[in-house]
Amino acid sequence: MSVQASATRWYSSVWRWHFYAGLFCIPFIIWLALTGTIYLWRPQLEALLDRPYDHLATVGQVSAPNAQVSAALRAVPGSTLHKYILPEAEGQAVRVLVTVKGVDKRVYVDPRSLAILHVVTEDNRPLAVVMRLHGQLLAGDIGSYVIEIAACWAVVMLLTGLYLWWPRGRKGMAGVLYPRLRGGRRLFWRDIHATTGIWVSVFALGLILTGLPWATAWGSYLAEVRQLTGTTKGPVDWTIGGKAPTPKADAMLGPHPGHRGMVKAAPPIRPGELEHVIATIRPLRIAPPVLISPPEHEGGLWAVASDAADRPLRSDAQIDGATGRLVGRVDFADRHWIDQTIGYGIAAHEGALFGIANQILGTLTALFLVVLAVSGTIMWWRRRPIGLLGAPVPLTRPRFRAGLVAALVALGAYMPLFGVTLVLVLIAEVLVLRRVPATRHWLGLGRVGAHDGLNGGVGERDFRI
Known part of the structure; x- marks a missing residue:
């Protein structure tokens, strides 16, 4: 031939x-x-959708975070606190994620009047629907x-x-x-x-x-390979097939809010603990948005996580709510090199690695x-x-x-x-x-x-x- x-x-x-x-x-x-x-273009679109809740009057005294959470829980009867999202600006509504019957709902609360501005199921938020599509x-x-x-x-x-x-x-x-x-x-x-x-x-x-790391088969395949090769180091902060790969990973909301399975009900919040946590994390300069999760069991630690779209900026922390003591902190540089590589890739995939x-x-x-x-x-x-x-x-x-x-x-x-x-x-x-x-x-x-x-x-x- x-x-x-x-x-x-x-x-x-x-x-x-x-x-x-x-x-x-x-x-x-x-x-x-x-x-x-x-x-x-999620950041710009979400900013546009949330514009009515980000330019509130700044007259009057800001209520205590615990009072804000209580208002959100009253707005959704039978719910428990899932996450408190630290406000980034003075005129911004507080976002409180609560869970009722395994469903996450986002409650927008006026931090001064405690008025409920909006309640939406996380999975029904427009960009969450786009992500599932x-x-x-x-x-x-x-x-x-x-x-x-x-x-x-x-x-x-x-x-x-x-x-x-x-x-x-x-x-x-x-x-x-x-x-x-x-x-x-x-x-x-x-x-x-x-x-x-x-x-x-x-x-x-x-x-x-x-x-591929988000895909059900490939993401699970990677998790199994890492488990067999001993290259797993802590929870990952991206979802696999729309679900958190491990219970611990739920301490981080991950790249696509609302993509969660059943959430374990948190114990009642002790008075003053959320305030202690906020006072501890403010000087840490954790990249916003900052998500604060209550303890999973009585006397446990509070989990703090950055949900920054540019993942190399992310860091996590654990805080004792009773004393406000910083128990541990993990920055992006402390993660396994595989997680760092995937983090850079996901940030680039989502258009967040080097801005506009x-x-x-x-x-x-x-x-x-x-x-x-x-x-x-x-x-x-x-x-x-x-x-x-x-x-x-x-x-x-x-x-x-x-x-x-x-x-x-x-x-x-x-x-x-x-x-x-x-x-x-x-x-x-x-x-x-x-x-x-x-x-x-x-x-x-x-x-x-x-x-x-x-x-x-x-x-x-x-x-x-």
Whole structure:
């Protein structure tokens, strides 16, 4: 077999995987890009939504924190204190999180008059809903699994796309780094797709990989690996599949407020303890918002945690409420290097690591991903034969070389759901899809030159996108 023929067969095979991965991922890519962009601007959107409660009159004396909590508990009968969020400005309403029947509610209290300004269930807050749409499709663990599978195959789509983009002997950067605008509609959409892909791939891969710790399967997989390797050091401060991974992690509200399971009822608050805790933490300069959690049992310690969007700024503390004594403090630098790495990644994913520039970069990445998805869809729709899916027809099956097998094993080990779904797809193709003539014909699984009368001759030029 000549080198050129071998390269052509590899190209056709890679294109097929790129086509199938893209066809499956495109709806999810658009969905994740849109919902993710909304969530990127969470600080500005939440500030806008909470504006009526952040510019209160500052005339009069501020009530004691314990009185503020009592007012919030009266507003939600039968509730217990979950968290007290330390106000950041003088005219700001106090946010008190209370729990009733396992449901968290956020109560906005005027710190002077103790008037109840607003009560909302945490899971019903607009940005909490957006986050569940983004990560779980509002379908719990099942939605999280679907999103994770799409993310894994999006990695395959991007990697195979880079292989197809590689400029094999092409002169000049036209059609490689920037689109050619005068070659007709077919060339235009091809170039838009290819050049957008090369510019966005690195950032898109970064978004996908930094989003995996939240996923139900991958997050649990990482937790198990860390448990087996002894690399667990304290609770993590991000949710896995919308839930706190350990009870201790509930001392930190984590990246997405309201994503909590059943919360254990706290014991009654002793008079003066909350005031002691606040007096102790104010000089510590913990990055806001600062969340104060009551003891989980009688005589226990109060937990204080920063919920700063820029996670490297976060720190946690434990305080004896009776005396106000600082018992312990853990800063970001004290965490395990794995937690630090994930913390930096999550902060970048949420657009909080380097301010407004991070938000703009994330928004542009999402926009380019939508362009990539739309241009790919248009190319497919314009080229597909009537009555067929329009997948590239395989010239022949390339041999599975050691490098390819190693790459697939590595991807499967790093992303288990990719490995599982890849095996299921290959089994389904061999045992079912190829055995039914109509299905084989529609999916384009027949090889060129096969004598089943279903495929016509397709040359190398038909594989060049």
